[in-house]
Amino acid sequence: MYELHIHRAAEKSMRRAPERIREKCFQFLQHLRRNGTQHPPCHVKALQGPFRKLKYLEAIIDEDYRIIFRKEGDAFSIRLAGTHNELHTG
Numbered sequence: 001m002y003e004l005h006i007h008r009a010a011e012k013s014m015r016r017a018p019e020r021i022r023e024k025c026f027q028f029l030q031h032l033r034r035n036g037t038q039h040p041p042c043h044v045k046a047l048q049g050p051f052r053k054l055k056y057l058e059a060i061i062d063e064d065y066r067i068i069f070r071k072e073g074d075a076f077s078i079r080l081a082g083t084h085n086e087l088h089t090g
Contacts, residue, residue, distance in 0.1 A: 003075035004033050010067070010081040017065065017081075024061045025081065032059075032069075032076055 006029075014025045024042070031041050043060040046052065047068065056079065059067040066087055068080040080087055 002033050002036055004029060004078060005072075005075055006078040007080070010078045013081040013086070014067075021062055021065050024065075025067065028059055028061060028067065029078070036071070036076075 014022060017025065027041055037044050037057070040059065044057055045060070047056045047058050051068070054070065056068055056070045059069065061067055064083045066080075066082065066084065067078060068087065069076050069078045071077075
């Protein structure tokens, strides 16, 4: 089992998201805590650009909603969550 460290900004964004998105986020975070990135319930890919060097990953929760995170030892650090426009990823 992995630890999850959720940044305040990501937590706030997930709380503001519509209920359907919140449920998907919760399912993803629950899976991440139990299984890491092995067989996630949504698509996970490495971020490009400046985030690539820092080894950040992007979980595609919905067509427009993303969670940005990275693995740090035996823990995952959830850094950002939001839409493409909020995160400037699309």
